[in-house]
Amino acid sequence: MDQIASPAPRPFPAGFADALAARFGPACQMGEAVRAQHGASESHFPTVLPDAVVFAASTADVVDCVNLCREAGVAIVPYGAGTSLEGHTLPLAGGISLDLTRMDAVVEVNQTDFDCTVQPGIRREALNAHLRDTGLFFPIDPGANATIGGMAATRASGTNAVRYGTMREAVLGLEVVTSQGKVIRTGRRARKSAAGYDLTRLYIGSEGTLGIITGITLRLHPVPEAIMAATCPFDSLEGAVETVVQAFHCGVPMARIELLDAMQVRAVNLRAKLGLTEAPTLFFEFHGSPHGVAEQVETVKALAASNGGGDFQWSPRAEDRTRLWRARHEAYYAAVALRPNAIGWTSDVCVPMSRLAQCIVETRADLDRSIVPATIVGHVGDGNFHAIFSIDPTAPHEMDEVAEINRRMVARALAMDGTCTGEHGIGIGKQTMLVDELGEDAVDVMRALKQALDPQNLFNPGKIFSA
């Protein structure tokens, strides 16, 4: 992990706790358990406790919390499902963890326009359950059952991004509470707009540092007429990746194309009893008209066969597909569980397609030299992949070793004109890598934006860059 100087904790000023209690009553909690829950990381970062947790039930609650905090100089970290992987929700400067999960309403669904507006605390599975009878679905799927607000704040992506894009493409507009306590709307329901600066995209991926997202208008997609899912084992990682690259070149509009290396297949077999061959494996999903899907399948089968692919194992029924993708989604927990009581650490990079095979093969070779078990899994249709480490918490040198491997993995991706993170974000863990990627001058532009929109550094201080 990068050694980042955490801002010093700021004790509550006199009277602030009373003001919070007066305004929020039982929606403000200071008990150890709830603070510990909001201060824990899904990944390898040590817990950092907030001083209080405020459960917002409305935009007005958020505004009042922001105003109280601004007047008192207390930090606020927005909190959703807590599933981010780079320590985004850790309150490095203490203060308030602002829990938005009670704001979980679907405000409206416009079936004719393929859009909906939701509050930030709804989770993506709940949203799709709500949409079930509309013929529409929300495709962005980072694996974790994250909140839509958290997904917007981290520019989430995942298995469907190769076909449907990331949160950058999925969001039509946001409602945001600024550090001045103003409620702004960044866009309307038109499918495109050239009306001024793209505030929507500025807040997407800002990791809670520029404003608090309190409403999201999303593009939805029609449930495809035909869906086919399959797995296919390969002789080698290269063969699997080459199949993906060639499918990309053939313009096959795959909905999902996911790589699991042999160790990751072993891990999901152990957890989900899939009984797959323990070899580098692609998980596919094809969406389209029956004709179109049949065309896609034929093309990909031919490509796989010419790259050392084995038999396709089909998941014809919806429940088989659900089981398959659940196993894929739980890849992180499955990989960490390869050792009992292990701590997880996952890193992600994304490179141009032409460099993907080399980047994955070199990374796998680096992992093979380590004593720390690690798997590779990736959204390879985008050039994006992850290493997942299963670390013994009683062996401190393992953490250092993983940090070194992570540095090499990112350096390898950057040397290939890739990015230090395709979807996990910067958070605490990749701040020096962000500078390596874009340069100090570009990060200074980001600092200037932060200073302009949050001059007191109230919102999620210490994330993305040191202030």
Add this chain to the structure above:
Amino acid sequence: MDQIASPAPRPFPAGFADALAARFGPACQMGEAVRAQHGASESHFPTVLPDAVVFAASTADVVDCVNLCREAGVAIVPYGAGTSLEGHTLPLAGGISLDLTRMDAVVEVNQTDFDCTVQPGIRREALNAHLRDTGLFFPIDPGANATIGGMAATRASGTNAVRYGTMREAVLGLEVVTSQGKVIRTGRRARKSAAGYDLTRLYIGSEGTLGIITGITLRLHPVPEAIMAATCPFDSLEGAVETVVQAFHCGVPMARIELLDAMQVRAVNLRAKLGLTEAPTLFFEFHGSPHGVAEQVETVKALAASNGGGDFQWSPRAEDRTRLWRARHEAYYAAVALRPNAIGWTSDVCVPMSRLAQCIVETRADLDRSIVPATIVGHVGDGNFHAIFSIDPTAPHEMDEVAEINRRMVARALAMDGTCTGEHGIGIGKQTMLVDELGEDAVDVMRALKQALDPQNLFNPGKIFSA
């Protein structure tokens, strides 16, 4: 036109003209003709002369120009093809028109990764000519043969956006010269990234007000296996728009779907001798596999037939398609030429699909009540359409009347949860409408961003909002 207080012209400080001449020699020009060319608007805005035109040949030229201007407090307006429609290139505060058309190189094409990097001054048709033998193409097509830098700066869109997205989706990363004279790179060649604030999207659509774009890395697309283009006349505007809405609901992945009203068809017939029936007409283009295109065509033909559509007229050969789309692209000039010596004014709005028919029909009725001839033409697959007015410059009340119609058209779109501009941008003409759309607090956020990145208001002052 909005009544915007133009910043007062700033005379060159002593010695500045000499410093420019010393640095740029003949690449700095102060003659009346070249200044008039750079101070003219493609649309209805009065000419505003820059004090000098600097022709940049490199990023280093841009940096030196920015540094000289910053030290002297002189404004800079970046200039490409000059085809923008909301007065973006007019130097309201005088100063330098920075012509980037000599920076027109294709820096690299990565055929395997479907991307390329270009300088800002290359025009989109030249880029596609350069790409001809690669099997790839750059799809964004706003009609005008604009520069790629200008298209990025205005978040351009156009006929192919329904399938391929706008400049927002097309750009992987930018090279930008900041007001401090720093050269930053906002992204690399990975297809997605979560590395910090989305600076790429912040500069896209910033209309030259936040930085000077000196390099653009673009996503390209494979030339489709099969392309079919056709036109189809309709009994009514409603029927044509309903066909588009229903095709959208059926998930038909049309590459282009353009509406021309009857008067616009008359105009393109006069200019391009297409011989089309003078009725509301859709221009279609379908891309895909031969099977896929056949499927799309069958679906759309059935929808058109059930909505009062007539016979499809096909353009089977590439040269027929070129003629068809050239006619579409020249719609603006054709519409303005409906009256001799007329001035053109075009406005654009974009609304949710469910409101599109009503918005177009009401707008057409409003146009029909006016003495100023006007056509409607639109990228209706996105909910985006334009009114094009042909104004008698000797009749000043016509300009006032068009301003009123434009106000009503925007108000109508905003009432339908649409945007005041789908693709033309804010520039000079839509500043009060931007406030109507997003509110003063959101525009204040934009002002704060401008202040942070360009504290001296050097870059294209007076655009998007008053400073």
